[in-house]
Amino acid sequence: MKLKTLSVSALAMLVLSACQLAPEQQAIELPVPNAYASAAQGSGTAAAELHWQQFFNNPKLQQLIELSLANNKDLQIAALNVQRVRALYQIEDSALYPxxxxxxxxxxxxxxxxxxxxxxxxxxxxxxxxxxxxxxxxDFWGKVRNQSEQALQQLYSTEQAQLSSQISLVAELANAWLTYAADQQLLELAAHTLHSQQKTLELTEQSYNLGATSALTLQQVKSTVATAKVDIARYQRLVARDKNALDLLTGTQVSTDLLPDQPLSKLLQLPELPAGLPSDLLQQRPDLKAAEHDLLAANANIGIAKAAFFPxxxxxxxxxxxxxxxxxxxxxxxxxxxxxxxxxxPIFNMGRTQANLEVAEAQQQVALATYQQKIQQAFREVSDSLADREGYAAQLQAQQDLANSNQQSFLLSEARFKQGADSYLQVLDAQRSWYSAQQQLISGQQALLASQISLYKVLGGGWQQSNTSAE
CATH class of the missing domain: 2.20.200.10 (Outer membrane efflux proteins (OEP))
Structure with missing residues (x-):
């Protein structure tokens, strides 16, 4: 009897001639209109083409982002998870070959x-x-190939999840940096108000001792001083918490020279971004790509379950x-x-093989519904960010006008009080209005910048690095 051997090429032919039991992925109708908002159209560089160094043009923030990309533990976990899934794919793929x-x-x-x-x-x-x-x-029935395909799609999904984590990290760090800047500016505003009120209180106490000012006016001035002290204590607490958030996101102690040191109006000049069309968003957002790969993996899993019916x-x-x-x-x-x-x-196993197929088909339907849900969620996020950007821009202009008007009212009230035309109560009311308007203006500036960062994030930007950036 002569030994019959199978060459590698013969085995490969057997594998290539095997049946494919996994269903072919059909084209999925997008659950969104072709043009999801009139504001989606515009000119400018697409978010996915704009490296984060170009979008976040402040050198201090750029250094913080680089620190975060290098040291953040969540991002390191995501990278290690990619390595793990890549090794699992290599294990499954090796079964294709003897x-x-x-x-x-x-x-x-x-x-x-x-x-x-x-x-x-x-x-x-x-x-x-x-x-x-x-x-x-x-592999006559394609089971081994589908196992390899499933592992490969899971690898692709995990890689896209890593990119999605990086997008979220960059946006979260930028917002944390802006929050620190806003709270620091509000703290300085409260400190400036306290300094001014303390001088007013000293003059008012002198005037009261001379009998030229009523006790009511003195108590009103004291209340403004106490209010400013309360605000200072609150913003000092918030600034400390903001610093802790920056330390956590960067994975290291953030030095003082990397903290924002300018007013929000001068801190960041973010470029305008067009939203594009639904097809653009599907190509740009890593989380949507990950959901698509999950769907393809679920399709391959059906092929694995079907192959279990055959010898x-x-x-x-x-x-x-x-x-x-x-x-x-x-x-x-x-x-x-x-x-x-x-x-x-397989002959008889109490319906286990059929149940496994039904589970695989149900998982495929879940993956399909999840993919469509993520698409709808993505376009809602884009529409919300567009609405926020336009709304906050208009709101900020109105808040600027309100702040200017309250400042003029405060100056006029002080002048009329010094001339004896008004009581100090009108001055206090004007000052409170001015102080509140300044706070709202700072919050409005932060909200507008945060909406622009949010739009950059939901459009799939924030994960590419320029060629000159440090890896």
């Missing part, structure tokens, strides 16, 4: 006289060296040399081989 193993063994055994059949004790020994393949499954054929074959003496192991006549094909055909 593994060649070298095995060498030797045994030496003493049998007592009553077991040898000859009445004399004897020593048996055997040595062998073989090369072969073990339990290589012929599986495995091959084990080896060839080598065997001898009772080690010296004769590689001499002529010591060759040996074995060829062991096996087939496994």
């Amino acid at each position: 593994s060649l193993d070298l095995n060498a063994s030797g045994t030496r055994q003493r049998l007592p006289a009553d077991l040898t059949g000859t009445g004399n004790a004897q020593i048996n020994q055997q040595y062998s060296a073989t090369v072969g393949i073990t339990s290589y499954e012929l 599986s054929i495995s091959l084990t074959a080896n060839a080598g040399s065997a001898s009772a003496e080690l010296d004769n192991l590689f001499k002529g006549g010591s060759g040996n081989w074995s060829f062991i094909p096996s087939i496994n055909l």
Whole structure:
């Protein structure tokens, strides 16, 4: 009998000729209109084409983002998860090819006289060296290929999830930096107001001691001083918390020279971004790409479940040399081989195979619905960010006008009080209005910048680095 061997090319042909039981992914109708908002159109550089160094043009913020990308633990976990899934894919993909193993063994055994059949004790020994393949499954039904495809799509999904994590991190850090700047500016405003009110209080106390000012006016001035002190304590607490947030996001202690030191109006000049069309968003957002790969993995899983209904054929074959003496192991006549094909055909398992297929089909429907849901959520986020950007821009202009008007009212009230035309109550009311308007103006500036960052994020920007940036 002559040993029949299967070459690698023959095995490859068997695999390529196998059936494909996984359903073909059909085109998915987008659950959004072609032009989801009139404001979606515009001119400018698309978010995905704009590196974050170009969008966040403040050098201090750029350094913080680079620190965060290098040290943030959440991002490191995401990168390690990609490595793990890549290794799992390599494990599944290796099953497509036969593994060649070298095995060498030797045994030496003493049998007592009553077991040898000859009445004399004897020593048996055997040595062998073989090369072969073990339990290589012929992929007639595409099960192994679909297992590899499923692992590959999961790898792609995990890689996109890593990019999505980076987008979120960059946006979160930028917002935390702006929050620190806003709270710091509000703290300075409260400190300036307290300093001004303390001087007013000193003058008012002197005037009260001379009998020129009423006790009511004195108490009113004291109340403004106390209010400013309350605000200072509150903003000092918020600034400290903002600093802690920056330290956590960057994964290191943020030095003072990287903290914002300018008013919000001068801190960031963010470029205008067009929203584009739905097809653009699908190409730009990593989380949507990840959901698409999850859907493809679910399709491959159906092919795996369907293949379980068919027989599986495995091959084990080896060839080598065997001898009772080690010296004769590689001499002529010591060759040996074995060829062991096996087939496994499922007959009855209480419906487990059918249930596994139903589970796979349900998971595919869940993945499809999740993909469509993520698309709808993505376009809602874009529409919300566009509305916020336009709304906050108009609101900020009105807040600026309100702040200017309240400042003029405050100056006029002070002038009329000094001339004796008004009581100090009108001055206090004007000052409170001016102080509140200044606070609202700072908050409005922060909200507008945050809406622009949000739009950059939801359009899929914030994960590409320029060629000149540090890796």
